[in-house]
Structures are given as structure tokens and as C-alpha cells.
Amino acid sequence: MSSDRAKLLSSALKRLTKRPTTIMEVCGTHTVSIFRQGLRSLFPEDLKLISGPGCPVCVTPQGEIDGAVELATRKNVVMATYGDMMRVPGSNGTLGELRGSGSDVRVVLSAMETLRMAEEMPHKEIVFLAVGFETTAPATAALMIEARKRKLENLSVLCLHKRVPPALEVLSKADGNRVDGFLLPGHVAVILGHEPFKFIPEKHGIACTVAGFEADEIMLALVDLLEQIGENRPSLTSRYEKAVRPEGNVKAVDLMDRVFDTSTSAWRGIGPIDASGMSIKEEYSLWDGSRKFDVAVRNVPEPKGCRCGEILSGTITPKECPLFGTGCTPVNPIGPCMVSSEGTCSAWYRYGRKGDLKWES
Amino acid sequence: MSSDRAKLLSSALKRLTKRPTTIMEVCGTHTVSIFRQGLRSLFPEDLKLISGPGCPVCVTPQGEIDGAVELATRKNVVMATYGDMMRVPGSNGTLGELRGSGSDVRVVLSAMETLRMAEEMPHKEIVFLAVGFETTAPATAALMIEARKRKLENLSVLCLHKRVPPALEVLSKADGNRVDGFLLPGHVAVILGHEPFKFIPEKHGIACTVAGFEADEIMLALVDLLEQIGENRPSLTSRYEKAVRPEGNVKAVDLMDRVFDTSTSAWRGIGPIDASGMSIKEEYSLWDGSRKFDVAVRNVPEPKGCRCGEILSGTITPKECPLFGTGCTPVNPIGPCMVSSEGTCSAWYRYGRKGDLKWES
Amino acid sequence: MGKLNLGQGSGGRLTSELIGKFKAQFDDVNVQRDLEDCTMISPEWAVTIDGFTVSPMDFPGGNIGKLAICGGTNDLAVRGIEPKFVTLSVIAEEGLNEEELLRYGRSAASVCHELEVKLAAGDTKVVPRGTVDGLFLTVASMGQPLAKPLGMERIKPGDRLAVTTSIGRHGATIGSIRFDLNVEGLSSDCAPLWPLVKPLAVLPGVRAMRDCTRGGLGTTLCEWAEGTGLGIEVDESSIPIDEGVSSVCDILGFDPLHLACEGCALIAYSPDDEDRIIEILRSHPSGIQATSIGTVVEGHPSMVGMKTEAGGMRVVDMPVGELLPRIC
Amino acid sequence: MGKLNLGQGSGGRLTSELIGKFKAQFDDVNVQRDLEDCTMISPEWAVTIDGFTVSPMDFPGGNIGKLAICGGTNDLAVRGIEPKFVTLSVIAEEGLNEEELLRYGRSAASVCHELEVKLAAGDTKVVPRGTVDGLFLTVASMGQPLAKPLGMERIKPGDRLAVTTSIGRHGATIGSIRFDLNVEGLSSDCAPLWPLVKPLAVLPGVRAMRDCTRGGLGTTLCEWAEGTGLGIEVDESSIPIDEGVSSVCDILGFDPLHLACEGCALIAYSPDDEDRIIEILRSHPSGIQATSIGTVVEGHPSMVGMKTEAGGMRVVDMPVGELLPRIC
């Protein structure tokens, strides 16, 4: 974004922010993008952005991480996952540390890379640890369909995928919800389209705009939201028209539907949410790592003093956590929000821990 | 040995050597022992010691080494052998080099160590590359009996064992044999006793003394031999009475007989010798690596210019090989006699390449 | 205190912490108390040491041999110290091609030749297969200062900062190979800095230089801010970044400020000398992309701020842990 | 030219050959032309570098940290150069216990302390699991000569030779662990030599010293014979060998002359000074086994002869290739 456009948008935002307004950016990539581009310093003081449950790594319960870590330690297992997962702490260390103790854990850029791994290591069990929202889940579905087609017996998926809309419903109807508008996740909307989000303005009266990830796309979406809020006509708009079709990506949704059922799923710090999970259908059970290896998921209490639950539901900002920046830093993280590179606490610490810097020179 | 005793023995040898006399030390350990203890410099000029075919590593044909090397490269195979074998060159490199290219080749001090390896690596095929004469073969036999008892399916033996007496028969009756006496291998005699060697004086009129490996034991045996030669009454005597019983080690021979048949075997540089081999009996065929893995043994020509064959049969000494010390050194060995640490050429090069040094200081 | 992890090797905060703990063991015998990468052992001589491992050992723009001599002498060069001697320790894996080893040796020698640096001592070890990944080179270098050694203690508020070339090229090159990305025109910036910065060593306006290696420009900026207790401000739009580097960052989710450089120095200097310094740098082939990128300030002590392209302001921090591709 | 093999790492002939070939790549930039282990870079300063890897990292008598500083400074000490500074490069494997690493650091530091040597620079890298076996340390040391540096060029026919302690203890210790032998009373000789040999550095009768490391006393003797073109004669019965070392040699078929030492120097000196030198050595706790073992001669040039216990004479050569147990 040119800084001319930025100035334009910045003053538009100032004009439109007539009273203290709270917008939740749902998506972790939005959180990071806003911080990394220094956009917070361009917002008027009364416009407050809080982060939501939009880092899939952060919302995975510790018990599920522990199950994955345990599976990766099994002798014959080669675990493949996205880089994001390597640093998330289970009760007994992270997948990255596990690799340090000799387990075979590999970073992939695409789920499909595991197909070749399975073929090249016939004596090993390749487990793809699948994490992410509706954006990443179609790729996992495509992988499982292909694995079934190729009859790959040594490839399976440990599925931690989650669905975004049910989580937004929980937040929308929560007591004490102080969100005036949602900056909706652009890439989830690319897959799901507008429909699954319409209940938010319609049932809960909260403004919604689908946003892209460039600085101007985010700020335009905020302009949109502030207009809705100012005019008190909550609706669902999109400022990511270049990529999102209102009906979404039908092919991708279809793939997910072929492989996954909808189920209740636990969100770290939030608790179980109806219909927010993706469980592998019976006909793909041979490729379901959880069933194949009987992965146990225990209920693990959250780290003491960590307020990630409140962070993830937007109830507090990191600065309100007494551990932030003192007991809890990226070097010695306490909670997942400080570990994941898209975690809210991590982003606040790395890009804004001393508040908004003022340009001196 | 005290140098007093050495002086005594040295002068006794001088007295007894009345004409140019050639003794063959059959055993590689004798060769090395004589050189390392500097005994050659204590011998009279007319007493010439030549080395025989007594380094089991040297007499293994290149084709058999190649077969072992090929087997070691197979994916699932872990090859275990004595340190002696690591440096012997096959046509495509040594076992040591193979380890350098990622094959799993391990040095053991005892055949029995492979039992634990087999139990600890159930998914690997452990192959014990068995080499040596009648001293080492009983250990291999004990291993195979135990492997059969424990029903270890992933342990086998690639058997390159050889028998000494048939080789001595070939040398004794060879045209142009210039050996006046044999310094017989003490440890082989520990196992076999005196009987299998008696044919040498009796049928071929060549003096024989079983010798130990200490300086005084070797020199005493030479005294014995020179007396026999001087008095022209070739017989079989023993100067290793502290260890060798005339009947040998019946238990050890029995073990060998249970596991091995007698067969024709090829000796590097010498050719096939009747009854000089040990082949694994039918009832142990499940533990016979050669059968199990169908190891091919091709006929490989000797390295060009290398005269190891003549060295091993005592026809020439290393100094008579034009490559010795120039084209062929321990750093860049051409033939096996320069590679093996008990090889004749190697011993000559390492301990006596400039002839017998004279003490200056 | 647990087991070592890769994050501790990636040049950012975790590395600093580990190094701090390790150095603490040497407290009573340690003369390298400051945060500079080389130490004066007498008024005439400075010394530095660095270990080099890179996978793959050949990469566009260099190889481990070239890298080792560049990296090993750059730590001297950036303090205005003329590299005079290197010593080289080789740890090679059984099974490595001998010809390959010798080729890396030739590359190393050719950088020595370019720098007129002499090899003073060496050590070569071959270790069993599997106990080292190919080759590790360690270079200790000795050099002599042309003037009073540069160092961050000279940095003052108001000083300007420049980089000598576009950033992140080494890290992006290695990352692209590791994650199998085909990037047109991308190669490591691996280069010796002395020929470029020698004229600056005697300019009184130059305060300090640092080669941005592991952890990238961002880490070096933070080290200076934290080491001096001053604030630093840089302007994102002024930082030279090649298209290949930004493409790799886009796809893997890396911050170009955190990608390793191997031939890029950060320079702090008096604002009065800016034109002259940039001119000197640009007149050398490896400095044609040299650009001023920011300023030392009194505000936000020990912190680095960056004015973003969007006109906002954000904190620049060291990377924490291994750089891992972000996907979801 | 093929693939590197372990023999090239064991300190004997193959190692010399490989080092020769590698050094040839640096021909036009190499100032280390002699065969000594350290080089004067100015009239006041000498430098040396050595890489250290040992498995296991803890062994009776020391650990890799102690070993690195001892070995890294002994190359200076044996030239009569007082070690003043060390630089230390650490390459550690992901997964190594951090506490273990720090403990090795403490051991290293405590040798520095004993030697009054300062740590001048360091580098710490953590590399992925499987790319290094635990830990590699590289030490480059700098020191100052007390007098004209000792060196083999001073050795003359008629000079006598002594060792400062019993030989082969480090090699036998490591070999016994590797082949699972339980040897009573055996421990590595790993020790810093400077405190022991410092008084000799200023004795004009002392010609040269060398620490017998990889390849053992035999290799050092050969290097001197070949380097000076003179003959050397040693007397087997005078060479101090502990019972543990001979037991290991008996069982594994090793030659004690080929086993590594890490705290034993070979010294060449004028015969007139023999008594004084042996007395000086024996007055230090790590020199109580010091013994004269032989003589430099004009005969059999470049060859080492040994008068055996049996009263015979044989050639002493460097080991060729990896030391492997002999069985059959």
C-alpha cells in the first residue's frame, strides 16, 4: 500500500470512529498482518482491534497436542506437519524438541508431499498431522481421497481441523461480548462464501466484513465496518471481492464433505463447540491416524496463570495478562498464544510490546 | 624375553646354522611377532625366515571378499566381522569404505556378540562374516549352534574359514619347495594337536616345530628346527607345551565337526586346495548366509603385477616383488599381503623395509 | 534446562540466551565481555572465531569453503580490522568425496588470495559416517586495526544507519533449496566485506559496522539497540530487498529482516558523512545496492522501530527459534 | 581420488597424505610451510587451531571440554610459547542436554584458569539432530614465545629424546570404552603441558618438543625423522607404558606406539642437559614418569628404529588407517 493511500484510509477511519469501537479480527494472519504493517499506529485511538480464536495452532487443546507428540515418538512413525505446529508445546515438549530427541518429524509445505513419503518409505508409518480451518482442510481431504485411491496402507491423517463459523456463533452470543464488528477471515470466506457468516449480523446484530490481507484491504474493510456500525445497520459485506465469490468454493466444500463429518470439537480456552470439528468419515477410517494408532486424548489443564482462553475469545488483550512480557515471552512462552507465530500474545510482544512506537527521526 | 636370554638364543642359533637354511613361519601372528620384536636382527645371516599362507585375510580370494562386500550393501543387512577384515580391498572397495558410504558394518571382538545384535535388531538381518583358521572356526560353530538353539531367524554366517594342514601339504610337495623346516602355528596346534601335522616330516621329510608367540618361544622353536635339520632327522616337536596338548582340543574339534563339512576351498594366489575349506552342514543351512542370501562368488583376477601368490606360498619374499615399497605401500596397497596388518608385505614394510637397522647410539 | 533445540541455533533470541549461559561458565577467564564479534588481544592484533555448517554445501553464490573464509574474516572487517591470517579447522565425514573437499579448499583459498590473507594453521579430521553432516569448517582469523577499532560503544543518537547490499539473500537461498523452491535469479550474498569497507575503517565519521549473519538485519539492529541502550528507527521502504527474497518470504511466511546475510554489513555513521559513505560503498561492485535505512534515536531505548511501507510503525525483534514456514 | 575414509582421520600416514593434499589447495596463501603445529604470525604472536571430537564425550581422566583446551594450548606449549588466549567454537547437536554442554564449558574454563589463559572469542551453533555426533569443539589459541620458538629444525644428531609421561593412555582409554573393556586404573593422560614444560622453554639445550596426539608417539617420532632427515633410535624397554595400556594392546592387537596421547610430549635436547631436563620434568606432578627413551642419529636417515626388549631392532612407522582390533 502506498503511504498516500494509507493516509487517506487513516483519516477516513478517524472520521468514521465516532465512539469507542471494538472490532475483532478473527484470523491470525490478520493479526500478524496488522502488526507487521504497523497499521495499529494508523488507527484512531477510539478504534480498538482485538484478536479472536483465529490461530488454529493456538486453539488446539493441549491434550490433542500431547496425543500427536506421543504418536510421533512411536518407533516406526514418521510425522509430517506444517511448520506452524513444530513449536507448540505439549505437556512433554514440542514436536520440534521431539525431533531433537530422535523422532522423525518433518515439515511439509503441502499435505500432498506425504504421498511421496509414504511411497518412498514403505516400512514406515507416515502420519500427516492436519491442522487448520476450512482453508487447509480441503487439501487434507484431497490427500485422503488420493491415499485411498492409491491404496496407501502406511499413510494416515491425524485430523485436528476446525470450522470457524460455529466458534463465531459462540463468541457472538457470549455474555459480555463487546465486539461491535468482525473482520472476517478472507481465506475461510474464499472456501465457504458469505452464507455461513450471515447469521452474525442477522441473528446477533454484529457488523461483518470479509477482508483481504494487504494493508489497504484491511483498512478498507475497517472503513466498511465502521460505516455499518455508525449507521447501525449491521450486515455482511466483503472487501475481498477479488478472491471471494459469494457462493464460496463449491469444489472445496464438496471435498471436505466427502471426507469429513461435522462433530463437536474442543477449543483451547473456550471449550467444546458444537459442529465446530471435522471428524473423518467411516469410509476413510483406514486412513484415520487417530483410530489406526488409538491415539489417546487426555484432558490437560491449561498452564497456570495463562489467560489464553480469554485472549482467544477476545475478552482481554495480552497486556491484561499479568504474565505478558515478564513471565511469558516468546523465548519462554507459557501459553500457546505466545508460542505460535500467529498467536495473539506473540504478535503483540514481537511487534508492539512497548505500545505503539512514535517515529522520532 | 630378557635380552640375556635373547643373546643366549641368538648365539645358539648362530652355532646351529651350519649352512643356508630356510624356515617358513606359517602363521601371520608369527610373522608380525618376529618383526615387531626385532628378532630378525638376532638371527644369523644364513638363517632365512620366509612367511607362509598364514594370514586368513590374505588368502581369501578377491571374489569372496567381493561377495561379502556386495552382501553388506544390501539394505537390511548389518554385517559384523573381526577388525582384520575391514581394510581388505574387494574389487569395489573395502568393508571399511562401505561403512563410509552408509552400509552398516560393525567390528566385533567375538562371534557371540552377534547374538545380542540379532535380538536387539529383529527387523535387520545380521550376518557374521566368519574368517580364520581352526582357531576361530570353533567360535563360529558355537555361535551357529546357539543361534539354532535360540531359533534366531535373522542371524546367519558367511563362512570363509579355512584349514591349515591341507595348505601345508600343498606347499610341502610343491616343485621347487625350498623350505627346510616349518615353524608351525601354535594356536592351530592348540586346537588340532600334533597328529594333523605329522605327515610333513613323515611324508615330506621337512622338519616341524610347534611354536608359541613370545620371542623366546619362537627362538627356542628355531633352535629345535635347526637341530633337526642339522642332524637330518625331521620330526614334529613342540616348543609350545604350556598350551598345546598332543591330542589337541577335542571339544573344539567336535564343535567344528558338528557344524562344518570339509570341502575344497580356493586360496588366494595358490588356487583350490582339497579338504582345506569348511562348508556349513545341511542342518545349519538356515543360518548359512551364503545360501540364505544367494551370495555370488565370481572369479576375479589378481591385481596386475602383484605377486601375493608367490609371497603366500613362500616362493619369494616381498623384496623380490618389484612393486614393494614403491608402487605398493600400506597407504596405497596393491595386494592383500600389503593390506592386512598380518600380511607379509605389510609386516616387511612396516617393520623392516630398509633391511635390518643397525643400532647406532 | 532441557535439551538443545534448533531454535538455539538460528541466531535470534534463543541463541543469545544459550551463548550467554555458555559464556557464563568462562566468567573469570573471559576477556570478550562486549557484544562485538572480535576481540583485541593486544594493541596490534584482533582475533575472532566462527564455525560454519551449511546444507547444502554448494549453493548458488558460493559454497562452504568460500562461506567460511568470508564469514571468518567479515567479523574483523566490520571492526575496521584488516584480516591478515586465518586458521582453518576441517571436520569431514567419512564417505565425503575427497575431490569435493579439495574443491571447497580451493574456494576458501581463493577468498584468502583476494583478501591477501594467509593461512597460518590448519587441522583436518575425518570422523565416522553419521557423526557429522558432510563437513564443518571453523575459521579463526587474526587481523590488525587500521585505526581505533570500530564498535557499537561509539554509536550516538542522531547517527545514521546503512546496509551495504540487499538483505536476506543467503537465508532465502538456503531456505529455497531446503523447501525445494525454484527461485529465479536468487543467490547468496556470500562475499568478503573487507575490500568494500576498508576505506571506511579510517573515516572518523564511521562509528560501527556489523555483518548481518544468522538472524539477519533484524537481529543485528536489535543487538545494537540493546547493546547501546539507544533506540533505532528504520524505514521499511528504504531497505533493499531483491524480488527473489521477497518471493521466498511471501511463500514461506518469513520476515526478510530475519533472513541470514553473508556479505552485508550494517553501518552506523555520523549523518554528516552520509553522502560520502554511500558514495564510497556504491563505488565498489559489492556495494552498488548500499542504502541508508534509518537513524539512531534517544526514544524507545533498546528498541528497534520500523516505519512500514503503509506508513505505520512497528517493533523489530530478533527471531525466536528456528525459521519455520508458516502455512495455517 | 575416492571417498574419505576413517583411516584418514586416525593420525597416521593416510592423515598426512590427506592434509598434504588439502594444504596444497592453499599453496599460494599458506605460511604454515613447516610441519610444526603452530605458526608465528608476528615476532610476538603464534597461533594454532585444532578440532576436537571424542566419543564418548566423558571419559576417565577428562571430557571433551578439558581435552579441547589442553589440546588447543599444547601445540603452543611444545614450541615454548606461552598460551595467552583461546577462542572456542562450539557445534552442538540438537537434543544434547544443555546442562551437559555447560559442564563441558566449565571443564574447559577450569583448564583456562589453571593456565591463566583468557577466552578471547567464541561461537556457538546448534545443528539439527543427526548432523553432528553430540559436540565438536574447535580451539584456536594464541600465545607468545618465551624465547626463540623451539622447532624440529634445531634437532641435531646426538640429541637425546624423552617423553614426559607414560604413553598411549588416551587412546587406550577411548579404545577400551569403544570395545567395552573394563580396565582397572586406566585413564586418559589428558592434561595441559604448559605448566610442565614452561621451564624448558628457556633452556638453550632444549631443541624441540611435540605433543604426541593422534597417531601416538610412533607418529611423532616418524614426523621428526622425516622432517629433519635424521635417524632416530629408541629403546623399547625405556618407554614408560602403564599396565592398563599394555593390557588393552594385548587384547586388541594395538601397538602402544600408535595410541593417542593427550598430555604427553616428546622432547629433543642436547645430551649434556639430560639430567637437568629429566629432573625438571619429574619435579612436576604430571612429569613423574618422564624418561629418556632414545637418541637422534645420522644413520638410517628419516627412519625410526627401535631396540626391542628382546635386544633386536625394528622399524617404527606411523599407523596406516584406523586402529582396528586384530583377532585372526
Added chain:
Amino acid sequence: MCLAVPHVIIDLAQDGSAMAKAGAIVREIRTDLIDEPTVGDTVLVHAGFAIEKVSPEDSEELTAMWDKIRELAGEEIDEFR
């Protein structure tokens, strides 16, 4: 979540994969999730899959929005100048 980068398709394979260019990078991507992938299409790639085609031009709505914002910001922008 969901880092996605625009790529231009430069070559199509039969098996549902394609070569695509993002800045200086040419890489293989999967096209399973989009309709009629065509050489020249700009697609958004996430985790190795093209998840949607993107239109390179601003929508009319967006152009209109920019006008509105310019208007809205009018005075403020002047302050900056």
C-alpha cells in the same frame, strides 16, 4: 491462519497439478479445488493448493468505495500536506 499467495498459472499438467509463478518463484501447485484452471489465471495458493482464482482488477464497488473515502478524508488529507 491461512497464508495465501497469488500465483499465475504458466503450465498445466494432466494430473491436477500445474506450474505457477509467484514473483521470482516457479513451483508446482495443485488445481483440484478450482474450476477450469487456465494458463494465465491468477490463483490464490494456500498450502500448495490453488483455492480460488483472483481477478486482477478492482471491482466497480471497490472503485466507488475509493471515491467515497477520498471524499470522506478530504479535510484530513489536507492537514497532512
Added chain:
Amino acid sequence: MCLAVPHVIIDLAQDGSAMAKAGAIVREIRTDLIDEPTVGDTVLVHAGFAIEKVSPEDSEELTAMWDKIRELAGEEIDEFR
């Protein structure tokens, strides 16, 4: 061939193994090949197996031989003195 070293048996196990001492070394050896291994026996160990017991004393024959050698060497030895 056949490096063998004398060991003294110091402890016997049931399974055909024994602990034996050679110089400063105590190690496990196999006793499968010898009759009635007994603590205190000196045995010759090759490739981990005791291959024979050795008698620590010189045989009568050997003692006689030394006498003969002394006699034989008589004059020569004098030359050395």
C-alpha cells in the same frame, strides 16, 4: 593369525561364560571349548573363547632345553661379555 592372550579365570557363570583377568583387564569370556573351567585357571583366549588351559610352569623338557642352549652358546656368550 590368531592373536591369543592368557587370562586367569576369576569367576564362573552357569551359561558357559566366565569372568577372566588379563593384566589390568577383567572381561567376559566363553568357556565352551575347555574342560572343567575352574577359578584360578590360566586360559588362552582367542576371539572371546578360552581355547586351552595353559600351564604356568615350564615343562621338564623345556628346562632341559635351556640347559642345552646355555651349553651350546657358551663361547659366544662370553664374547658378548
